[in-house]
Amino acid sequence: MSFPNNVREDALVASARHCCLCHKFCGIKIEVHHIRLESEGGTNTFDNAIPLCFDCHADMRSYDKQHPKGTKYTETELKRHRDSWYKKVLDGIGLARPAEIVETDKKVYNRLMELLPWNGSLHFIRHNNFAGFSFETARLDDLYEFMHECENPAFEFIDADLEGLRSGLLQAISEFTKTVAFQTFPTHNVGRNAVPEEWEYEQPDRFERVVNLLHDTARESCETYDALVKLATRKLGIIPDSAQQKNRGDRE
């Protein structure tokens, strides 16, 4: 048995199709998970349902009670995460947002722009060709600083749509930096990495796969960033900072 359609629908609407744990917007890539498994007496009710992205859902399923690694979510903890997310979505539906919420989100946004200015690492990965050319690893520093800041629980938008994009941005950047960490290697020039040139003829499939992965995750990161900036302009009334554009040459 699984959830009846009306329960699934209620849960998907309440979450606005965002994952209740990592807050990413999922669209069709979402699953409604039983907080207490059916095999353990869980019911098919709204109260026992939590919408999750594929990754968070996989984490739930892979947790092995016999050989526990990491810290399992308890049922009450899952419900608290879910309920606070549902509340965020509900709060966002109102027409005018209270000024203090907008102010708080503006601070989060400004911090994000400080860590990830458009003309820093993002500008670099937006345009860099990773196919056989080395790159200066320091050019990616903003990405690591942003990922580090995301560990701070206060670095979170109150607005559900902005928070969904922040989470999506974190995921895309994490995928990109993971590929850099595992599939690119230091070159003879200190401080520069590359997808090994010799792969191009020794293992062309791997070369192509890694280069594509770097370009795809870089593009995904930049597109999510752009969507976040555009949404913040609308929702928070942020005026794009023209001073930043003048600085462009400094960071090149």
Ligand SMILES: [Zn+2]
């Ligand atoms: Zn998730």
